[in-house]
Amino acid sequence: MPYEMIAALMFSTMLLMMMTGQRVFGIIGFVAVVAAIALWGQGGEQMGFSATMKLMRWYPLLSLPMFVFMGYVMSESRLADDLYRMFYLWFGRVRGGLAVGTILLMVLISAMNGLSVAGMAIGSTIALPELLKRGYDKRMVTGVIQAGSSLGILIPPSVVLVLYAMIARAPVSELWLAGLMPGLLMASMFILYITLRCRFQPHLGPALSAEERAQITFAEKLRSLRAGLLPFIIFGAMMLPFIYGWTSLVESSVIGVAATVIGAVIKGTFTRNVFEVATRSTLGITCMFMWVILAALSFGAVFDGLGAVKAVEALFVDRLHMGPWTILILMQLSFLLMGMFLDDTAMLVIVAPLYVPLVATLDLGLPRQDVLIWYGVLYTITCQIAYLTPPFGYNLFLMRAFAPKEITMGDIYRSVTPFVGVMVVTLGLIMAFPQIALWLPHLIYRN
Numbered sequence: 068m069p070y071e072m073i074a075a076l077m078f079s080t081m082l083l084m085m086m087t088g089q090r091v092f093g094i095i096g097f098v099a100v101v102a103a104i105a106l107w108g109q110g111g112e113q114m115g116f117s118a119t120m121k122l123m124r125w126y127p128l129l130s131l132p133m134f135v136f137m138g139y140v141m142s143e144s145r146l147a148d149d150l151y152r153m154f155y156l157w158f159g160r161v162r163g164g165l166a167v168g169t170i171l172l173m174v175l176i177s178a179m180n181g182l183s184v185a186g187m188a189i190g191s192t193i194a195l196p197e198l199l200k201r202g203y204d205k206r207m208v209t210g211v212i213q214a215g216s217s218l219g220i221l222i223p224p225s226v227v228l229v230l231y232a233m234i235a236r237a238p239v240s241e242l243w244l245a246g247l248m249p250g251l252l253m254a255s256m257f258i259l260y261i262t263l264r265c266r267f268q269p270h271l272g273p274a275l276s277a278e279e280r281a282q283i284t285f286a287e288k289l290r291s292l293r294a295g296l297l298p299f300i301i302f303g304a305m306m307l308p309f310i311y312g313w314t315s316l317v318e319s320s321v322i323g324v325a326a327t328v329i330g331a332v333i334k335g336t337f338t339r340n341v342f343e344v345a346t347r348s349t350l351g352i353t354c355m356f357m358w359v360i361l362a363a364l365s366f367g368a369v370f371d372g373l374g375a376v377k378a379v380e381a382l383f384v385d386r387l388h389m390g391p392w393t394i395l396i397l398m399q400l401s402f403l404l405m406g407m408f409l410d411d412t413a414m415l416v417i418v419a420p421l422y423v424p425l426v427a428t429l430d431l432g433l434p435r436q437d438v439l440i441w442y443g444v445l446y447t448i449t450c451q452i453a454y455l456t457p458p459f460g461y462n463l464f465l466m467r468a469f470a471p472k473e474i475t476m477g478d479i480y481r482s483v484t485p486f487v488g489v490m491v492v493t494l495g496l497i498m499a500f501p502q503i504a505l506w507l508p509h510l511i512y513r514n
Contacts (some may be wrong), residue, residue, distance in 0.1 A: 096362035118364035139345035144336035145419035153291040163265030163272030173215030177222040186216035191469030210482035217451040222250035368504040391429035455483040
């Protein structure tokens with residue numbers, strides 16, 4: 068049987084088995100091990116064991132549970148309350164100001180936990196009730212919170228980029244730096260959209276009334292600045308030593324956890340229940356990620372052994388005569404299509420063994436290492452779009468779980484449409500101008 072046919076059979080088998088509703092890592096790992104035994108006979112099952120050893124030796128993976136724990140402590144202990152109060156006092160006078168403040172809150176939360184779910188939990192419990200109480204349109208509100216929480220997988224420390232780094236064998240530190248500028252660009256475009264729309268449709272995001280503005284004194288604003296400093300201190304304590312090379316990735320993650328816990332203790336919100344919920348949730352998510360990475364490594368080993376990547380490259384380049392940019396755009400379109408039905412982890416595991424080696428061979432006018440870093444950012448932005456894309460966008464169902472009864476699933480679906488458009492525009496800009504993503508890694512590491 069030709070290698071191309073074997074690769075197609077593996078993919079089709081995997082997709083058919085996913086329709087059974089079984090866990091993604093179990094399906095992918097099963098297909099990988101069965102294919103290895105069928106192709107190489109006795110000893111083929113050792114590919115899975117070898118992947119396990121590779122996973123256990125990957126030291127940066129220790130940062131994963133740290134960042135997950137950090138995000139859950141921040142969410143459960145409500146460290147972001149003072150921060151949102153600060154944005155409320157300073158931006159409430161502007162039309163759409165509280166929605167803008169919510170996006171800024173999400174940016175800071177993303178810079179401290181790396182998870183979309185933590186940002187969604189914080190935004191839904193803190194910002195959502197306040198925005199609805201202030202007369203904001205329910206579709207605008209739900210769209211803002213869903214779009215803002217998706218920034219958690221792009222702005223460092225992104226857990227998704229850690230997973231991509233493991234599979235693509237790319238440095239996590241450069242991937243994080245590459246995600247920062249695109250993440251800030253996307254947040255700025257969200258803010259621009261909210262500001263312009265609320266300017267022309269004031270009823271969507273009304274400003275504070277004259278009575279409310281009169282009750283806010285300048286001294287109260289200054290006090291809110293001091294109260295909102297804690298998240299900035301946590302972020303600075305974690306990231307600055309890492310950027311300057313004083314600490315490793317794992318050491319910085321430990322500093323972040325310690326700073327978050329100390330901050331919660333100082334505020335008096337670090338209870339036994341907070342510790343227990345954060346620990347249990349961290350254990351569950353960490354184990355899930357490790358199983359997924361293990362399955363991905365096993366699947367990728369079989370693909371490498373088959374030479375399937377070279378066969379696919381020959382198909383697109385030699386037989387179909389496609390240019391590198393055409394292939395890249397088709398890859399992103401396939402991600403968008405899969406994102407309607409799969410989560411980000413499943414998408415990466417399914418296509419990474421095929422796409423990552425292929426994109427590294429394309430003549431895109433960039434060094435191979437830069438291509439892998441840049442493509443990791445493109446993949447992550449596509450994941451953000453997938454989080455908001457019906458019918459099975461991850462954030463859509465999280466929003467339904469957190470939202471009050473008056474917000475229907477139809478409202479949630481319609482609320483994300485303009486923000487998905489903003490994300491697609493951002494994706495196009497990063498594809499057209501790779502230096503938006505690559506400038507900061509070059510500045511820190513290449514110089």
